[in-house]
Structures are given as structure tokens and as C-alpha cells.
Amino acid sequence: MFLIPCPHCGPRAESEFSYGGDAKGSRPAVPEESNDETWIEYLYLRDNPKGGHEELWQHVHGCRRWLRVSRDVVSHAVNGCRDVAEGGS
Amino acid sequence: MSSYSLANLFRHGLGGHKGWKPAWRDPEPKAEYDAIIVGGGGHGLASAYYLAKNHGFTNIAVLEKGWIGGGNTGRNTTIVRSNYLLDANAKFYEHGMKLWEGLSQDLNFNVMFSQRGVLNLAHSKGQLETFRRRGNAMRLNGVDAELLNRDDVAAFCPELDISKTARFPVEGGLLQRRGGTARHDAVAWGYARAADRRGVDIIQNCEVTGIRRDQRGVAGLETSRGYIACRRVGLAVAGHSSQLAAMADVRLPIESHVLQAMVSEPVKPCLDTVITFGAAHLYVSQSDKGELVMGGDIDGYNSYAQRGNLAIIEHVAACLVALFPQFSRLRILRTWGGIMDMTMDGSPIIGTTPVPGLFLNGGWCYGGFKATPASGWVFAHTMATGQPHALNADLNLDRFHTGRVLDERGAGPYPWLH
Numbered sequence: 001m002f003l004i005p006c007p008h009c010g011p012r013a014e015s016e017f018s019y020g021g022d023a024k025g026s027r028p029a030v031p032e033e034s035n036d037e038t039w040i041e042y043l044y045l046r047d048n049p050k051g052g053h054e055e056l057w058q059h060v061h062g063c064r065r066w067l068r069v070s071r072d073v074v075s076h077a078v079n080g081c082r083d084v085a086e087g088g089s
Numbered sequence: 090m091s092s093y094s095l096a097n098l099f100r101h102g103l104g105g106h107k108g109w110k111p112a113w114r115d116p117e118p119k120a121e122y123d124a125i126i127v128g129g130g131g132h133g134l135a136s137a138y139y140l141a142k143n144h145g146f147t148n149i150a151v152l153e154k155g156w157i158g159g160g161n162t163g164r165n166t167t168i169v170r171s172n173y174l175l176d177a178n179a180k181f182y183e184h185g186m187k188l189w190e191g192l193s194q195d196l197n198f199n200v201m202f203s204q205r206g207v208l209n210l211a212h213s214k215g216q217l218e219t220f221r222r223r224g225n226a227m228r229l230n231g232v233d234a235e236l237l238n239r240d241d242v243a244a245f246c247p248e249l250d251i252s253k254t255a256r257f258p259v260e261g262g263l264l265q266r267r268g269g270t271a272r273h274d275a276v277a278w279g280y281a282r283a284a285d286r287r288g289v290d291i292i293q294n295c296e297v298t299g300i301r302r303d304q305r306g307v308a309g310l311e312t313s314r315g316y317i318a319c320r321r322v323g324l325a326v327a328g329h330s331s332q333l334a335a336m337a338d339v340r341l342p343i344e345s346h347v348l349q350a351m352v353s354e355p356v357k358p359c360l361d362t363v364i365t366f367g368a369a370h371l372y373v374s375q376s377d378k379g380e381l382v383m384g385g386d387i388d389g390y391n392s393y394a395q396r397g398n399l400a401i402i403e404h405v406a407a408c409l410v411a412l413f414p415q416f417s418r419l420r421i422l423r424t425w426g427g428i429m430d431m432t433m434d435g436s437p438i439i440g441t442t443p444v445p446g447l448f449l450n451g452g453w454c455y456g457g458f459k460a461t462p463a464s465g466w467v468f469a470h471t472m473a474t475g476q477p478h479a480l481n482a483d484l485n486l487d488r489f490h491t492g493r494v495l496d497e498r499g500a501g502p503y504p505w506l507h
């Protein structure tokens with residue numbers, strides 16, 4: 001168990017959140033215009049790093065906002081968390 | 090090295106059992122091999138064994154960064170079954186089941202394969218209908234399957250609470266009698282010993298840190314024990330496939346996740362089959378030592394930490410007590426975790442890669458232990474011939490490009506849902 005510091009609700013247990021996976025790579029804006037490679041890249045391929053990982057979590061049992069979390073996937077240390085609406089990558 | 094037999098047991102007994110030799114050698118790595126397998130789990134060792142046995146290779150090494158069987162092979166809940174819906178999976182796992190049935194004899198090592206049956210419980214009419222469909226698909230593929238109603242379940246496993254007042258009343262189940270369990274360590278050791286006897290070098294404490302390539306493809310491996318030349322390399326590193334593939338600039342449709350397992354304190358024999366709970370996620374059997382061996386879902390987020398979360402342990406224990414109220418006073422003795430490759434369709438990947446000479450055996454998700462013999466068999470074929478065997482033709486990496494994914498569960502590209 002680790003704590004995710006929700007910018008709206010404060011530090012909360014991971015069990016209040018639902019996982020949304022790797023935050024890298026967004027859905028092609030105009031799917032009809034994307035080719036197979038970009039679509040496969042978005043849908044299936046992952047860096048799957050052993051260390052720092054940028055990922056999405058939704059605070060389903062809290063503010064229900066989608067958050068972008070930086071977490072070390074070996075130590076589970078959370079090194080940053082912000083609302084996806086704040087933009088940036 | 091002498092074979093294991095009653096006669097030899099007797100002979101060594103006369104000498105006070107002081108004459109047994111180590112079951113495999115501890116060789117220094119050579120400068121070059123015809124084939125190298127990275128990862129000394131069951132899959133890597135089985136692949137080396139079948140490369141030697143079925144394809145006549147004599148100059149092979151298995152490189153293991155720790156000790157053999159110390160990865161998921163030694164951490165799993167040892168359930169063996171072939172109850173799959175999709176043709177490609179059913180045929181592949183059923184080939185494995187047939188190999189399991191003769192494995193102890195073939196390896197001259199008792200892997201304690203016990204066909205005690207695997208029963209999947211259904212808790213609603215709808216669920217029972219989907220089981221009927223899967224059972225029929227299995228039978229069409231020549232795999233044994235029996236649909237049980239509630240009374241059959243009660244007769245087959247009287248320990249279960251099948252009362253109408255149970256938290257999730259049991260409607261019936263799908264039984265594969267030929268399924269069961271095997272001793273995980275013995276599978277690693279048995280393949281290691283049998284491979285060693287055919288000349289395979291098993292090199293432990295040897296971590297692969299880089300894959301050297303030239304215009305022809307793979308040229309050799311950088312390791313913690315020096316550079317080793319080799320033009321035919323197979324990766325069987327469960328949980329670390331993405332890491333190894335990245336050394337050759339290959340990206341995979343895989344995420345690494347932690348799966349936990351646990352055992353209760355040992356008790357006298359009380360459960361003689363494998364039960365899986367269809368309402369939530371639990372699978373349980375009793376080991377020969379008497380412990381109840383259990384597991385459930387993955388923790389559900391990317392992880393390379395071989396330890397997990399208490400929430401899953403509580404969930405698994407709660408499921409157990411819902412099914413078997415009489416186990417409520419048992420204490421959990423140990424829990425642990427293993428890192429698994431979760432693929433985007435929940436099915437494994439065995440085959441070629443875009444790099445000539447580099448082969449991949451990974452993406453085993455929850456269920457690679459049962460696949461160990463079949464996986465080694467087809468991976469050896471693929472590495473020896475450069476082409477997939479008919480049984481792993483559909484399990485190729487390319488399926489994510491062609492769209493022919495094998496989504497047994499129908500969960501879509503969300504590895505933490507498979």
C-alpha cells in the first residue's frame with residue numbers, strides 16, 4: 001500500500017484510486033488519420049521501465065478526478081501527482 | 090551421473106547415502122555457444138533440454154542471474170490445467186498436459202505431478218452457461234471437461250459450503266479431472282538435471298546486461314561474467330522481458346505486474362483437489378506438506394517489486410473463508426510475490442522477434458507454470474529451425490500488428506484487467 005497525494009483531497013491510500021496505466025502516449029487525435037503503426041504504438045506497446053513511471057490514476061473514492069502520478073515501480077515512492085487538467089506531459 | 094531408481098537408492102543406502110553426486114555441474118561459461126537461453130526458470134531449462142533432446146544441439150548454455158528456479162517458477166501456486174476456450178490456447182496447453190503426464194519418467198525426476206482435478210465454480214446461471222460453452226469448446230479440441238451441477242459439486246468436494254445461504258451460493262462448476270498440481274522446484278531441478286546430462290551448461294549468478302548485434306543480427310551477450318558470443322539467443326526471463334528486449338531495441342506489448350501467493354500453516358489432508366472461486370478471484374489447493382496454497386488477482390499497477398499489498402492478501406483470505414468457513418481459524422504462514430509479464434491480450438508470446446537470431450518466450454501472465462513443458466518444446470523448435478512450431482504459430486509477437494490477438498478473457502488491451 002502506498003499513499004497518493006491527491007492535489008484536491010490530500011494524501012490518500014492507493015486503494016481509493018483506480019489504475020489507468022502508463023500516462024505516456026495519447027490517443028491519436030484523429031483516429032481515421034492515424035496509420036497502423038501509431039495505432040499499435042498507442043494501443044499495445046509500452047516502455048515498461050524498471051524505475052520511474054508516469055501513470056494515470058482516478059480518485060474514484062474521492063474527488064473522482066484523473067491524476068497523473070510519477071511513481072518508482074520498484075520502491076513505490078510517489079514523486080509527484082497533479083490533475084491531468086493541468087496539462088503538460 | 091547415475092539415474093534415480095529403486096536399485097540405486099538401495100545401493101547408495103548401503104553406502105550411507107554418501108555417494109550421490111551433484112545433480113548438475115557448475116561450469117565456467119565458454120567463449121561461444123551455438124544457442125543460449127537467458128533465464129534459468131522452468132521455461133529456459135525446458136527449452137535447453139528439448140533443444141538438446143529433440144534437435145541434437147550439443148553446445149548450449151542457460152544463463153541465470155540468480156539461482157535456477159528462483160523466479161516465478163519457485164513462486165507460483167503450481168496449478169496445471171488446459172481448460173482454454175480459444176483454439177490456439179487449447180491446443181498449446183493440451184500438448185503441455187500430455188507432456189506433464191509423462192514428465193517424471195522422461196526426466197527421471199519425480200515432479201510430483203498430481204492429477205487431482207481443477208474445479209472452476211460458477212455462482213450464477215449465466216456463469217454456468219459460459220462454463221458450458223467453454224467446456225464444449227474444450228471437448229471439441231479433445232480436452233476433457235465435465236459440467237457439474239450443484240449436487241455434483243457437493244459430492245466432488247464436500248468441504249465446500251454450497252448452502253443457499255453462502256455469501257455466493259454455488260450453482261455448479263466446470264471440472265477438468267486431468268488438471269492438478271506439480272512440485273514447482275522439482276520441475277526446475279528435473280529439467281536442469283536432464284539438460285545437464287545432455288551437456289547443457291547451466292550457468293548461475295550470470296546476469297545478461299547487454300545484447301551485442303551486427304549486420305547479421307544477434308552476435309553475443311554482455312554478462313556479469315564476461316562477453317559470450319552466440320548467434321541464437323532465446324529470452325525466457327518472465328517479468329523482465331521488456332528489459333531484455335530493450336537491450337536489442339525491441340518494444341513489447343507487455344507491462345510488469347506483481348502477483349502474490351500465500352500459504353496457511355500446515356494441517357492434515359483436508360482438500361484433495363484444486364478449487365477456483367468464480368465470484369471473486371481465488372484459487373486454492375493443499376500442498377503435500379499440508380499448507381493451503383492460495384492466490385488471487387495481481388495487485389493491479391505496474392510493479393517490479395517482488396512484494397505486494399495487504400489488500401490482496403485480505404481479499405484472498407476473505408474468499409477462502411466464504412467458500413470454506415471451517416478454514417477461518419487457520420493462520421497465514423507466508424506470503425510472497427513474483428513479477429510477471431502481463432501482455433495486452435492475456436496470452437503468451439513465443440516466437441521470433443524483428444532481430445535475426447533473437448527469440449522471445451514471455452508474456453506468461455498468471456499461467457505459465459502449467460505451460461513449462463509445452464513452452465520449452467515449441468521454443469526449442471522455434472530456436473532450432475528459425476520458424477514457429479504449429480502449436481505456437483498463433484502465439485507470435487506479430488499478432489499485435491496483424492490484429493489476430495488472443496483475448497481469452499475479452500478484456501481488451503488493459504493488462505491489469507487480464
Ligand SMILES: Cc1cc2nc3c(=O)[nH]c(=O)nc-3n(C[C@H](O)[C@H](O)[C@H](O)COP(=O)(O)OP(=O)(O)OC[C@H]3O[C@@H](n4cnc5c(N)ncnc54)[C@H](O)[C@@H]3O)c2cc1C
Pocket residue numbers: 127128129130131132133152153154155156157158159160161162163164165166167168169295296297298325326327328329333348349350384425426427428429453454455456457458459460
Ligand atoms: C504468485 C504467482 C502464482 C502463480 N501461479 C501459477 C499457477 O498456479 N499456475 C501456472 O500455470 N502459473 C502460475 N504462475 C505463473 C508462472 O509462475 C510463470 O508464468 C512461470 O513460472 C514462468 O516461468 P519462467 O521460466 O518463464 O520464469 P522464471 O521462473 O521467473 O524464470 C525467469 C528467470 O530469468 C532470470 N533473469 C531475469 N533477468 C535476467 C538477466 N538479465 N540475466 C539472466 N537471467 C535473468 C530470473 O532470475 C529468473 O530466474 C504464477 C506466478 C506467480 C508470480
Ligand SMILES: [Zn+2]
Pocket residue numbers: 006007008009010059062063064065
Ligand atoms: Zn481526490
